[in-house]
Amino acid sequence: MRRTKVSALWRRIWAAKYLYLMFFPVLLYYIFMRYAPMAGLVIAFKNYNAFAGFAKSPWVGFKYFSQFFNSIYCWRLIRNTLLINLYDLVFNFPASIVLALLLNEVRQPRFKKVTQTITYMPYFISSVVLASMVVQFLSPTGGLVNNIIESMGGKRTYFMTQPESFRTIYTLMNLWKNIGWNSIIFLAAISGINGELYEACTVDGGGHLRRMWHITLPGILPTVIVLLIMRLGHMMDAGYETILLLQNNANLETSDVIGTYVYRRGILKNEYSYSTAVGIFQSVIGFVLVIASNWLSRRFSETSLW
Amino acid sequence: MSTVSKAKLPVQRNRIRESFSRRLFLKINVLILLLISAVMLYPVLYVIAASLSEETAILKGEVVLWPVRTHVLAYAKVFRYPQLLTSYRNTILYTVLGTAINLLLTTAGAWALCQRKLPGRRFLTLMCTFTMFFSGGMIPTFLIVKELKMLNTMWAMLIPGAVSTYNMILMRTFFMGIPVSLVEAAELDGCNDFGILIKIVLPLSMASLMTIGMFYAVSHWNSYFSAVLYLNKPELYPLQIILRQVVLQNEIVENASSSAESNMAEGIKYATIVVAMLPMLCVYPFIQRYFVKGVMIGSVKE
Numbered sequence A: 001m002r003r004t005k006v007s008a009l010w011r012r013i014w015a016a017k018y019l020y021l022m023f024f025p026v027l028l029y030y031i032f033m034r035y036a037p038m039a040g041l042v043i044a045f046k047n048y049n050a051f052a053g054f055a056k057s058p059w060v061g062f063k064y065f066s067q068f069f070n071s072i073y074c075w076r077l078i079r080n081t082l083l084i085n086l087y088d089l090v091f092n093f094p095a096s097i098v099l100a101l102l103l104n105e106v107r108q109p110r111f112k113k114v115t116q117t118i119t120y121m122p123y124f125i126s127s128v129v130l131a132s133m134v135v136q137f138l139s140p141t142g143g144l145v146n147n148i149i150e151s152m153g154g155k156r157t158y159f160m161t162q163p164e165s166f167r168t169i170y171t172l173m174n175l176w177k178n179i180g181w182n183s184i185i186f187l188a189a190i191s192g193i194n195g196e197l198y199e200a201c202t203v204d205g206g207g208h209l210r211r212m213w214h215i216t217l218p219g220i221l222p223t224v225i226v227l228l229i230m231r232l233g234h235m236m237d238a239g240y241e242t243i244l245l246l247q248n249n250a251n252l253e254t255s256d257v258i259g260t261y262v263y264r265r266g267i268l269k270n271e272y273s274y275s276t277a278v279g280i281f282q283s284v285i286g287f288v289l290v291i292a293s294n295w296l297s298r299r300f301s302e303t304s305l306w
Numbered sequence B: 001m002s003t004v005s006k007a008k009l010p011v012q013r014n015r016i017r018e019s020f021s022r023r024l025f026l027k028i029n030v031l032i033l034l035l036i037s038a039v040m041l042y043p044v045l046y047v048i049a050a051s052l053s054e055e056t057a058i059l060k061g062e063v064v065l066w067p068v069r070t071h072v073l074a075y076a077k078v079f080r081y082p083q084l085l086t087s088y089r090n091t092i093l094y095t096v097l098g099t100a101i102n103l104l105l106t107t108a109g110a111w112a113l114c115q116r117k118l119p120g121r122r123f124l125t126l127m128c129t130f131t132m133f134f135s136g137g138m139i140p141t142f143l144i145v146k147e148l149k150m151l152n153t154m155w156a157m158l159i160p161g162a163v164s165t166y167n168m169i170l171m172r173t174f175f176m177g178i179p180v181s182l183v184e185a186a187e188l189d190g191c192n193d194f195g196i197l198i199k200i201v202l203p204l205s206m207a208s209l210m211t212i213g214m215f216y217a218v219s220h221w222n223s224y225f226s227a228v229l230y231l232n233k234p235e236l237y238p239l240q241i242i243l244r245q246v247v248l249q250n251e252i253v254e255n256a257s258s259s260a261e262s263n264m265a266e267g268i269k270y271a272t273i274v275v276a277m278l279p280m281l282c283v284y285p286f287i288q289r290y291f292v293k294g295v296m297i298g299s300v301k302e
Helices: A002-015 A017-045 A063-070 A074-106 A109-124 A128-137 A144-151 A163-191 A195-203 A210-232 A240-246 A258-268 A272-301 B003-049 B055-060 B071-081 B082-113 B121-133 B138-147 B164-176 B182-188 B193-206 B206-222 B225-230 B239-248 B251-255 B265-300
Strands: none
Touching: A002 A017, A017 A063, A017 A272, A017 B082, A017 B121, A017 B138, A017 B193, A063 A074, A063 A272, A074 A109, A074 A163, A074 A210, A074 A258, A074 B003, A109 A163, A109 B265, A128 A163, A128 A240, A128 B003, A128 B239, A128 B265, A144 A272, A163 A210, A163 A240, A163 B003, A163 B071, A195 A210, A195 B071, A210 A272, A210 B003, A210 B164, A240 A258, A258 A272, A258 B138, A272 B121, A272 B138, B003 B265, B055 B265, B071 B082, B071 B265, B082 B164, B082 B193, B082 B206, B121 B164, B121 B182, B138 B225, B164 B206, B182 B193, B193 B206, B206 B265, B225 B239, B239 B265
């Protein structure tokens, strides 16, 4: 009985041999490029040096974690990372919903199409081009923004060196880049709403804004919640690749986020174990956030990722 | 009779008022969208105009939308920057080769994962999706790439991002829409899994392949951070790194010996931005619909 079961499994495996062969390179990729780094996280608990390697470096326990939690950077990094994400969540997330609502009201298909093409465009501009444009426009010598400020009688300001301007600059840049692209998914959700609901609302005397409030917004709520969950799960990782490009010693007070700090200490200063510990702290919080927001959403709205 | 007309009147008035407010709303809506489009386009147009303008015009703020005292000297300078052409070639190479590797692995993996007859399918899928929520992070990945002797080679630009889990899951969703009867018919004809994938599935999914391929290609073209992490040899640098050096780290200007060059500092920066961004902007309108399609499919929950 048992033997036939086992041999049946073997037969099924043998029948799928080509599929395994097909998956093999992908498996290798995941083992070497995704799971080996995860195993490499042990160096956060060791004093890693390149000669001893991952296995033979001596254990140091939680030394690097306590070093991070006791450093003056810890609070500043957490605050900056969370605030930059919060700005994005509060301003840019609703903005793309509004854009989708506006686009949905357009009656001329050609105008709609052209507007969509134009608003999606910035999403395809690379982070280096984007950061370059920001730095150029804000430059105190001949930058577009400062030229305008001066022509209106204001004083030229070097915004990139002001810590208090950094979050605003970064959030506006992201707004420009992402508003169109993020609206696609809401637009799709709107077009999926049953048209009879609108008719019913009109028959009941519902005006234009009423229809938007009572039909469109509840109709896209599940989409909004799923996207919010995904967004919350990424509250800790911010776009450090772009932030790095906009960072300078003068604005570090607000521009330094966990990702850029890990890069600076790990790659530039070769403090591998310490920066890995900081990275683990970030990943674990991120992971907990995803799980928690998914649980919350399943609890309160019956919408969840899994 | 009078009751009927009385009953009709308010309805009619209501309709007229609503249609007026509605017309007004639609007009304002179009205006707002025009304004948004202008805000989206203006920075790009300004960069192009500035790159063609004389230095003093840029500095004095004379450039508004159109080049002032047009010249192409900045471009002449940029194209004489020896590393630029090398980096252009590198970026094209990384994009083409990288996308090919991406597509090969992603289609093979996605097809295997959507087969019900594959024992261990659930485990393998879980293994892949788990990495979307938890990863080793920057430093351990860097050290593994270093251990595998990929630092300062072209492979560091191609292998660490060879499969995007999200794209593979997307592809799997595409594949699940292929009729089972087609696959079964091919199996009866004695076709093995490779044959089915190449002869039946791929021809049916060209549009999806395009979509996923475009996502990969754009991310290769735009990527700079893996080069910052893994490359230290100028001859391997992609275009984005050169742009970063020129604009954000002021390299041409600081290295400039002649005064003529530093007199064109701003123009050169704008020209470099255009050189890095133009190819993408030129193909973008034609490939846009593929991306939109990808987002739509991605939003369908399984």
